[in-house]
Amino acid sequence: MRGKAMVVMLGLVLALLPAVTPTWGQGSGGTMIVTFKDDISTLDPAIGYDWQNWSIIKSISDGLMDYRPATTNLVPHLAESFKVSPDGRTYTFRLRRGVRFHTGREVVAGDVKYTLERVLNPKTQSPGAGFYGGIKGAKAFSEGKAGEVSGIKVADKYTVGITLDKPNAAFLHTMALNFSHVVPKEAVTKAGADFGHKPVGTGAFMVKEWRLGQRLVLVRNPNYFLRGRPFLDQITFQVGVEPNVAFLRLQRKEVDILGDGIPSADFVKVMGNRTLSPLVAVGDQLQTGYVTINTQVEPLNDVRIRRALNMAIDKSRIVRIINNRAVPANQVLPPLMPGYDKAYTGYPFDREQAKKLLAEAGYPSGFRTTLYANNTDPNPRIAQAIQQDLAAVGVKVELKTLAQSTVIEAGGTKGQAPLIWSGGMAWIADYPDPNNFYWPILSCDALAPGTWNWAWYCNRDVEKMVADADAMVQPGQAAARAAKFQEIYRKIMSDAPWIPVFNERRYTMHSARLGGAQGLFVDPIHIPVHYDEVRLIGK
Amino acid sequence: MNANPVTTSPSASPNAAAPKAASPSGGVRLAPRRITLWTRLKHHPSALFGLFFIGALITIALFAPWVAPYDPSEQFTEGLTIEGRPLAPNAHFWLGTDLLGRDLLSRLIYGARISLLIGVVANGAALSIGTLLGATAGYFQGWIGIIFMRFTDLMMAFPALILAIALAAILRPSLWIVALVIAMVNWVWIARVIYTQVLSISRREFIDAARVIGVPTPRIFWRHLFPHLLPTLLVWGTLGISTTVMFEASLSFLGVGVRPPTPSWGGTINESQSYFLEAPWLVAFPGIGILVTSLAFNLVGDAMRDALDPTLRGQGP
């Protein structure tokens, strides 16, 4: 009798244990609610490229590499380890064993090859194809001249080797980009064009329900290969929610995260409120807001004029206009980026000096020009502030605040847009490497109709320096590479194709019941938060 | 039923009701006093207020540079708080400042030019086009009716927004383009309403009678049809001011119309809407401006309509 009672007691205790013990470790539970204004477009890792679905995709699929949470440090992820060949051109990845797709099948090296070839295949229409163009044989494959990418070799079931045409120090970063996240061929073929709405990956979460225009519900993957992750049971994304209303909902404890951030109208109130400000995590972003100066348009082709414009802008006033949500910037790279030069002072705010330079260049009474900006708040306001600053030194600016697509088009058309305020379209780095701020938006290589190098800037010497820096592949060269980039960007600033204005900071407001290190809420790679890492307090 | 077309038409306008002659003998006056528009309006104090307000508005708009306390485009560093918030109405800035630290009162004074122009001219143009098309279609029916009304349907279904974006990129933006776009887009609504009304009115006996007598068509339009359309035009002409002003703001937002930093009432509302709970004055003051302007036009129009309305004559205010 006593033995039986003991067993029953033990059974009861064991049964009740999960309810009473602090459940650190495996899936602790709860649902988190995130609001977004725009509809989520697609969850296909090869295609998704807006700042909304970027982090959601990171929770549904995985790449060979990833970043340690809340940092910009690369670590192997789906890969267990990797080796770089001495000439820096071949990377050999060894996959973890036992990682399974949501469908249950184990991930093998062939899946990696399939995924990368899918991205390079024109039929997929992947925006990220360009990142992998440096792989040997990629070009031939994309043009249809080859049936496969010769540079991607499956050595055995768990080993894959990738050979590049040239060494690229940022290559490992591209292996962390969403585009390279591994997907299973059979699921893609089965879903066809609907794969973006029925994604299959290896990630911490799976899609449970998706009602277009209303909500997306993710549910945790019980077989996720990282033990103990994710913490949440479920994440619900409510879409179509206006930021002002989302803010009201947060205060009523109906939502957990403001996906679009604190609405500008309430920002000052929140930061000044003793109950609300602790709910805001503050961090930096890999972002710079700048004005591009078209170096091919008169009279902006004169470097003295460009330097004068740099000295005419009162950046602290502009930062104040956006409620101090940013810090003034004096260089191309944002503070978090390796290669950022703390010692560099840039161009001072000096109207007299600016006027002197203008006179030197032959425009003592200034000149007329046009500034483009997109029409989403606060960009028209910032553009008007810039307009007033330039008027103070005699440069009369006509403002064109237009739909985003129109501004982007104007920027990419040769000789059309003299000045563009990049706000709303501003550069946020794809990956935390300084060359990401160069190749797409400042290089000679990028110059063609439709370019994003709106300054139409081309300096062959600088181009060579960047190519050299990119060849410094070995881990030991990291410090030297960062130093080289400091030199590169200093040289660029002396050419002044841009006016760097500010670096926006991140302010993520969340509900009181969310826990986890503050850094997770301003993770530089995962925006707005690292979905795999945050949890509800007490769970 | 027995309405005599001659007496119920406004062809005998108030001014024409002048008596042939007052009795020279000084005895009892037999003919009525000359009833002028002014006489009618005098009995409507609200109409006088409306006139006064409109007059004041036009004057302020014309003399804006002298009336406004500050330059409407000047962004004052002291116009924002340290954290960058706009200032509520105070001694320096009577109506407060906007999100860039500019004086709201000055911006509203200058903005009156645009809003008046758009609200009256663009709206008026839209009304004219719409009335012409709708009335013609409703009166003649047949092939003209079908073509005109189907054309109206087409223009209604046409995505004006996309047209605006396309124009913004192609043309040099200006107020006249906005007025044009508004006129091109807004006429469809009044066209349908007028069409309906004319369908019904043109079936009434007095029109038939006029036609039988041989009154020429343009005269039928003017003397017999138009007065009955006046009330509708009044409603649309006045309520339409508000909607047109806000439409201008949307068009300018898309880049078709006034460029920043040129102020307009609708534009100020548009850019400050989401700040409504924190800085209500930015929406309230221009909103009140729009409201009072359309009300003023309404009061004047109401009185004028009463003065010209054939069926009301002899009924008093």
Next chain:
Amino acid sequence: MTAYVLRRVVQAAIILLGVSLLTFLLLFALPADPARMIAGRSATVETVARIRAELGLDRPLAVQYARYLQRLAHGDLGRSYAQKVEVAELLRSRLAATFFLMVGGIFFELLIGLPAGLLAAVRRRSRFDRAVMLGAFLGVSAPQFVLGLLLLYLLAYTVPVFPLGGYGTPAHLILPAVTLGIAGGGWYARMMRSAMLEVIHQDYVRTARAKGADEARVLTRHALRNALLPVVTLIGLDFGTFMGGVVVVESVFGWPGIGQLAWQAIQIVDIPVIMGVVLVSAVAILLGNLMADLAYPLLDPRIRYG
């Protein structure tokens, strides 16, 4: 009447064709490149070119339009450039919500506008009349965004009577529909008043009254019937415009209607979606006006089917 409806359907088909062609041409006149918008920031020029080829955007306009019509004939509205979802599915997912908001909006417009207009006409020049006039102008002049936000703030946030936006239950529909009702009710009130005043003072009504008929009956039978004509016109117009989406109200209340879809699509130049929305909207407008045209003879026997 059937002949009339058939004629209208044929005319509608021609108009729809015209609208789709004009919209198509306009979209390509826009200085924006959908391929570039999809390709995003880091795409190389080759990537953009390949995407453009995949989407068929490098073919001549006439060919593209012909292909569009061909697919349309098979009920295929294409796939969204950005979401890769079928346009038909996107529209379907939002149709119900748009419909409910349309019904709710018109309901409140009538609820607010008609009694107000009626009483204002009957009590002409009284304080009530003036109050209605002020109310009408206030409602029409108030920006819908502010109106909606205010209603949410007062009736959903401060005093939680209604849900804070969203979609799902009838309670969710009330505030957005009331917002539309306040914004549009003024038109109904003023038109109702104006039309009734017109009739109230006409001779035949005077005669009817002189004959001793009950005042109420005079009003309802003669005046209302005629005054409903412009009201029916307005309802027809509202049907069309609301079914085309009311982006401001949808945004504030998080209502998954077609308006939000259209607005987002226009930002990124998602041509298939835009064409789809324009088509749906055009059909709704034509339908609304047709229904109104069919109703007129019922209200005024002198009007015949044109």
